[in-house]
Amino acid sequence: MFITKFAIPEVIFGKGAIKYLSQCAGRLGAQRVLLVSDPGLESAGWVDVIKAQLKENALHCAYFSEVNSNPRDWQVHKGANLYKESGADVIIGLGGGSPIDTAKGIAVIASNGGRINDFEGANKIMRPLPPMIFIPSTAGSGSDVTQFCIVTDMERQVKMTIISRSLVPNISIIDPNLLVTKTRELIVASAIDALAHAIESFLSTLASPFTESQALLAISLILENLQTALETRDPDALEKLSIASTAAGMSFSNAGLGIGHSLAHSLGGRYDVLHGLVHPILLPVIMKFNAVACRRKMAVPDACTLTNPRPVDWTDLLGICEAAW
Numbered sequence: 001m002f003i004t005k006f007a008i009p010e011v012i013f014g015k016g017a018i019k020y021l022s023q024c025a026g027r028l029g030a031q032r033v034l035l036v037s038d039p040g041l042e043s044a045g046w047v048d049v050i051k052a053q054l055k056e057n058a059l060h061c062a063y064f065s066e067v068n069s070n071p072r073d074w075q076v077h078k079g080a081n082l083y084k085e086s087g088a089d090v091i092i093g094l095g096g097g098s099p100i101d102t103a104k105g106i107a108v109i110a111s112n113g114g115r116i117n118d119f120e121g122a123n124k125i126m127r128p129l130p131p132m133i134f135i136p137s138t139a140g141s142g143s144d145v146t147q148f149c150i151v152t153d154m155e156r157q158v159k160m161t162i163i164s165r166s167l168v169p170n171i172s173i174i175d176p177n178l179l180v181t182k183t184r185e186l187i188v189a190s191a192i193d194a195l196a197h198a199i200e201s202f203l204s205t206l207a208s209p210f211t212e213s214q215a216l217l218a219i220s221l222i223l224e225n226l227q228t229a230l231e232t233r234d235p236d237a238l239e240k241l242s243i244a245s246t247a248a249g250m251s252f253s254n255a256g257l258g259i260g261h262s263l264a265h266s267l268g269g270r271y272d273v274l275h276g277l278v279h280p281i282l283l284p285v286i287m288k289f290n291a292v293a294c295r296r297k298m299a300v301p302d303a304c305t306l307t308n309p310r311p312v313d314w315t316d317l318l319g320i321c322e323a324a325w
Contacts, residue, residue: 004208006254008145009134009169011246015239018135018175021050021092022057028131028170030090032060034083036103037094038067041137044181050094050135062086064106070152070159070268070275071098076105076116083110083130093134093169096190097141097150097275100134104149104167107132117153122163132169137178139241140190140276142197142249144172152269159269168253174246176239184230187241189276191229194245195222196279199287200260201252203294203309211255218248258309260286285323 012020025033033054037047042065054061064079083091083106091110093103105116107129112119119125134144143149149162179187195218201207202215221244229237263286264278293310 002208004210004254006208006210006250007147007165007168008250008253010171011145011174012171013174013242013246015177015235016175017173018049018178019053021133021135021173022053022059024133024171024173025054025059025090025092026057028090028133030059030131032062032086032088033090033092034079034086034088034103034106035061035063035092035094036067036079036106037063037065037099039065041095041099044137046094046137046178046181050092060086062088064102067095067099067102069098070272071102071105071150072152072154073105073116073160074154075102076109076151079103079106080109083107088130090131090133093132093144094137096136096138096186097143097193100136100141100143101149101151103132103134104143105151105162108149108162108167116151116162117160119162119164120153120160124162125164125166129166133171133173134169135173135175135178136242136245138182138186138190139176139179139238139245140193142194142245142252144169144174145246145249146253148253150265152272157269159265161265172246174242176235176242179229179238179242180233180235186276187230188226189274190245191222191226191241192279192283193276194218194241194248196260196264196283197248197252197257198222198244199283200258201248201255203258203290203297204252204255205309207251207255211251214247214251215255218244218251221247258286258290 093100112127136144147167198215198218221240225237225240
């Protein structure tokens, strides 16, 4: 008997959707929020937009911006201290995967205590998290709709994966207008990350009809719209990339990923490389490696290690890296 699950948040999508943030926060009982973002979003003006909207609706806002690409464990703990000190009752994450994963980590520590590395792995979060609203500023990470959180353990130089249904936010507000202020390099890196999410989750051994349809939609939209988005910043093309990122996130959140992300996380933890720049190097070689195990699916388009369609060991992973480089 076929049994599967498909967990996603409430999604509010569309150009200008960010205007509904305060209303959504109010529905979750917010009086004092913790806003998590980064200096890039500050420079682009989006942090001020959010702060002004919250102030206009009489919502007190504490702000945390100590977020790196590949967020660090100590940043999560520092943010959790601010959450407690400010008396916040709702967490808002604004940005790409790094601010949103930081916001998730803060929520975990705020409600469960301990250290963030206590929760590495699957289903180790025992207490409910504070209400969370995420606003993605890139079309790539998909963290705003997933049950994954990636944080770097600085002592071990390892990107930890934390997996729990409670990490799926209450609401994701996806406004494609935020992509207009992104650089060409970030649009490319984000889109390739989303493409890897879609391909790996499509080939996953946990894929289902619910995830496969989202993965194929994401692949199609990225291939059809990425070049136009880069060349002209066409609003409709950017909107399609936002849809693709969301669809890919819904897929991999429920089907898992493959050895591409296993390797990308290892390289990111060790060398602090930008996540989206690793996948163009790894993906072609990994697709070739997996082809023998999933010829039928590979005829359509392309695969963390446990759900990879072909069994692997460290010798295989090393061979893939050598071939890619």
